[in-house]
Structure formats: structure tokens, C-alpha cells
Amino acid sequence: MNGDVAMLSWCDLTGLVRCRSVLQDQLSAAGRYGVGWPSAGQAILPFGTVADNPWGPLDEVRQVPVGANAMLAARDGWPMFNMVLTRSIDRDGRPWDCCPRSFCEAALGALRQETGWTMLSAFEFEFTRLGEPEVSARPVYTLDAFRTSAKFFDAAVFALREAGLDPQTVEPEFGAGQLEIACGPAAGMAGPDRAVMIREVLREVARRQDVRITFAPKPAPNEVGNGQHVHFSFIDAAGKPVLYDRDSPALISPLASSFVAGIMRHMSAICAIAAPAPVSYLRLGPHHWSCGYGSFGLQNREAAIRVCPPASRDETDRARAINLEFRPPDGLCNPYLLIGMLAYAGLSGIRDKLPLPPMVDRDPADLSDEERRSLSIAPLPASLLEALDALANDTEARSWMPPLLHDAFQSVKRSEIAAVQDKSPEELCAIYRNIY
Known part of the structure; x- marks a missing residue:
């Protein structure tokens, strides 16, 4: 051929x-x-x-x-x-009705129709090189670790540019053999489209170099988890950024505050989409730098949603650089379902004029139960089954999905749980490590 x-x-x-x-x-x-x-x-x-x-x-x-x-x-x-x-x-x-891409398109269309906003999104891709003791043994975050994977990084950047996917940063991460590549933001449907393509281009680069990589959220129970955080912001019909407000304690506008509050209100239901496999819940949890509680903060990496503030002092640059990061997702999620759910949840917060959620400047796990209650901080679901039940019981969140899509997702995921329910954590990680 x-x-x-x-x-x-x-x-x-x-x-x-x-x-x-x-x-x-x-x-x-x-x-x-x-x-x-x-x-x-x-x-x-x-x-x-x-x-x-x-x-x-x-x-x-x-x-x-x-x-x-x-x-x-x-x-x-x-x-x-x-x-x-x-x-x-x-x-x-x-x-x-069961097409995730069409679901996302409808969600972004509803957001644009009601607010005039276009959502920009960008994903961070954490993944692990497998079966290479020399790579895994290098000290984390070091130049040495970077150079050990330099051939892969070079090929990945070349391929992502060749495919028009706008690579921005490449780096060794905290885990043994763990790497991260992030690409630039894209507007509307181009954001999740790009996320789907980037994962497959990186897999193709690995194949061509005879390298094994996995996007599984936990390559092994005692290893650092892989996330797929999503960063997002908004522009209006004229292309002007609308997220930033320098006078807000969180640096985001009142409408954006309501958008965040909508996501916070439906956090548990969204986790079924963002962390969509039994193995996902070995990654989520307190003190993992992946978030274990539904909290909001400014530059707080244990918050489920954090504001990533701009470094520039120029107000125009600050307005364009600021973004929000949603941290629960991992590389097993469907980016269309994820962006669609975030758009609908945020829009529900705007419709109800929800106020800015309480901001947390500490690890929520270090707060007392009383402090967490006073800040309306609840733990994230502890399992996929708990997250699926949260989605099924959240009448509003469930209504965003066509019934056929919701019921098919529930059936697939509950069947997935049943298929691995007797597996040990080691076996569970091995299964998903080899598939993803």
C-alpha cells in the first residue's frame, strides 16, 4: 500500500x-x-x-x-x-446521540450562544517510558533526565509541529521515567480535537523509536501518577480575553467566577468523565499533587481547579496569559466528553449567578473537618463506582448528556468495573498500563 x-x-x-x-x-x-x-x-x-x-x-x-x-x-x-x-x-x-464529539460541539455552542464566549483549551500530557532502567534511574527534573530522553523529545516536537499541533513545553517529570509535553491552546472544537490527535502522534513517535510509553494514570501502585490536566480560558466574539479581572482576589471576572462555581457544584459527577477508569482512583487522592478534594485556589496544585496567574506586569499580556486549570483528568478520559461537561457545568453556574467559590491557600487535606465544611470542600469520589453514582444522581449534570449517551457510558463503565473487580492493585495497573 x-x-x-x-x-x-x-x-x-x-x-x-x-x-x-x-x-x-x-x-x-x-x-x-x-x-x-x-x-x-x-x-x-x-x-x-x-x-x-x-x-x-x-x-x-x-x-x-x-x-x-x-x-x-x-x-x-x-x-x-x-x-x-x-x-x-x-x-x-x-x-x-451517542457521539462524544457532537456532545461537545453542542455544549460549546450553548456556551457561545448564551455568553458570546469561545472556550480555549489546552492539555498537558504526562506519560511514562516503560522497561528502560537507565531512563527510570535518572534524578527527576534534571538536565540529565532530559538528555536521557532527548531523542524522544526531539522526534516528538518535530512530529507535533509537522502535524500542526503546536508543542510548547517538553520536560522530564517527577516520576521515574515520567515525561510531560504540553501544547498550545486552541479555540472551540479544535481544543479537544488537538488533544485526541496529540496522544496518538506521541504513540506513533514511540513506535517509530521502539520506545514503550503509557498514559495510564498509575503505571504501578507505588509510582507517580500520570495526569492530563486541562487549561482553559475564554475570548469574546471580537477575540478579546474575558477571564481576567485584576481587582478580583482570584484575578478572574464575575462571570468566570460563576463558571468555576458551576464546575465546583458538579465536581463529583464530572469526575466520572475526567477520571473514567477503576485505576484512575489510585492516582486521585490527598498529597498526590493531583487533588483529592473538590477545592478552588490560586496557584494551588492540590486544588481541583486552580487559577494559573500570569507572570507579566503588562495588563494586556496578563489578560491573555491567565487561565484556569482543571486537575482531576487523566489520559484515559475522552477529551470531548470532558470539555463538554466543563462547558455545561460552567454555563449552569453563570445561569444561576453563583458566587466565587471559597479560595484555599493550603492543601485541603491539611485542614480540619470543620475547616473543610466551612469552605464547602468535599472529598472527590474514592472510586469510579462512586463517581458514576454521582453522575447518575446529579439530575442537572445527567440532563446535559443525551439519554442514549449517558446510559451507554454508564453501561460501559460499570461493565469495566465488573471486569476488573477481583484484580489486585498491581494487576489493575498492569492491565491499564499495557492498554493505554
Whole structure:
């Protein structure tokens, strides 16, 4: 085939990217009509089995390209990598109710219609190199650790730039063999689109270098966890930043304060989307620098939402640089579901004119129970089952998702829990480390 293949790709409810491929010269036809995919494919678990679903072997959707792709040229004996993102449409040509991308598009559209805001988002990607004692043994955050992975970093930056994905920072992280790459913000749907493509481009770079990496939130029970934090801000219809308010104690505007408060109100439900696997809850917790409580703070890395203040003294630069960071997500989440839920939750806070949440300037785990109650700080769900129950019982949050999407997500995730319920933490980490 000489590498002349386009991989029509979509991110499913387990955070894995599924695909069907067509020859490059057939891509134009696929762009018009898409490719068929069984609806029940949305119920495939990470382990290859299928959860209970309403479709069975009969229903089918079409995967239609959306105009976003990541392409890497053929080199070093590897064929071209051409990942073409798609959305799911039903037999009548309408967005499928169980399509995460369409859900996100509707959420961002509602935010824009009611506020005039466009959401900008950017993701940080933490991942771990596996099976390389020399890499894992280097002191963390050091130049030595960086140079040990210099060939990978160099290839990753080249590939991300080649694919138009705007790499910004690359660095060794706190864990043994742990690396982090962050890319620049993108507006609207380009943000989660970019997140899906970046993960797959990094996997392709690793394949081409014969390097094993994992985005699993806990490579092993006693190792540092991998997160996939999302940074976000907003611009108005004229492209002007609207997050910043220099007179606010949190440096964010009243409407942005209400947006944050909406997320805080629905934090437990959103965790089902952000930390969507049983292994995710080995990472979340107090003193992990990943957050264990639903709290808000200025530059507080144990807060679930933190304000990342700008360094510049120029007010124009400060307005453009400031952003909010949501810290519970990991690399198993579906970026479309995550951004969609954040948009709907924030919009609900704006509608209800919620006030700025209490700001916490300490690790919430170091507060007394009484102090946490006075600040309305509650622990995050301790398990995926607890998070799924929170989503199911949060009437408003559940209503944001089409019933078909909510019920399919619940079925897939509860089946995933059942499949690994007898596994030890070591076995659980090994399973997800090898899949993701």
C-alpha cells in the first residue's frame, strides 16, 4: 500500500481511538459519505468485550470526516501516518446521540450562544517510558533526565509541529521515567480535537523509536501518577480575553467566577468523565499533587481547579496569559466528553449567578473537618463506582448528556468495573498500563 492510507478515527467512551482506514484516493468519497461502523462498537470495553447495549448487531452509524487531521510523512521505513478525525451520524444524517464529539460541539455552542464566549483549551500530557532502567534511574527534573530522553523529545516536537499541533513545553517529570509535553491552546472544537490527535502522534513517535510509553494514570501502585490536566480560558466574539479581572482576589471576572462555581457544584459527577477508569482512583487522592478534594485556589496544585496567574506586569499580556486549570483528568478520559461537561457545568453556574467559590491557600487535606465544611470542600469520589453514582444522581449534570449517551457510558463503565473487580492493585495497573 506504500503507506497511502487514511485512518478515519474517533475517540470512544473508553478514551481509546478506534479507526477504519481507506486508501488515500478514496478519502474524498469517505468525506462525503463516511464509513460504516456498528453502533454497538460504542460499547466495546478496553479489554475487547462488549457491554450491554441497545443496538446489538443491527444498527449502524456513519463515521464522517470533520476536516481535522494529523499527518506525519513516511520515513525510516515507517509508512505515512494520516489520522483523520470523524464524527458519528445516524442513518438520517443527523448527529448521533451517542457521539462524544457532537456532545461537545453542542455544549460549546450553548456556551457561545448564551455568553458570546469561545472556550480555549489546552492539555498537558504526562506519560511514562516503560522497561528502560537507565531512563527510570535518572534524578527527576534534571538536565540529565532530559538528555536521557532527548531523542524522544526531539522526534516528538518535530512530529507535533509537522502535524500542526503546536508543542510548547517538553520536560522530564517527577516520576521515574515520567515525561510531560504540553501544547498550545486552541479555540472551540479544535481544543479537544488537538488533544485526541496529540496522544496518538506521541504513540506513533514511540513506535517509530521502539520506545514503550503509557498514559495510564498509575503505571504501578507505588509510582507517580500520570495526569492530563486541562487549561482553559475564554475570548469574546471580537477575540478579546474575558477571564481576567485584576481587582478580583482570584484575578478572574464575575462571570468566570460563576463558571468555576458551576464546575465546583458538579465536581463529583464530572469526575466520572475526567477520571473514567477503576485505576484512575489510585492516582486521585490527598498529597498526590493531583487533588483529592473538590477545592478552588490560586496557584494551588492540590486544588481541583486552580487559577494559573500570569507572570507579566503588562495588563494586556496578563489578560491573555491567565487561565484556569482543571486537575482531576487523566489520559484515559475522552477529551470531548470532558470539555463538554466543563462547558455545561460552567454555563449552569453563570445561569444561576453563583458566587466565587471559597479560595484555599493550603492543601485541603491539611485542614480540619470543620475547616473543610466551612469552605464547602468535599472529598472527590474514592472510586469510579462512586463517581458514576454521582453522575447518575446529579439530575442537572445527567440532563446535559443525551439519554442514549449517558446510559451507554454508564453501561460501559460499570461493565469495566465488573471486569476488573477481583484484580489486585498491581494487576489493575498492569492491565491499564499495557492498554493505554
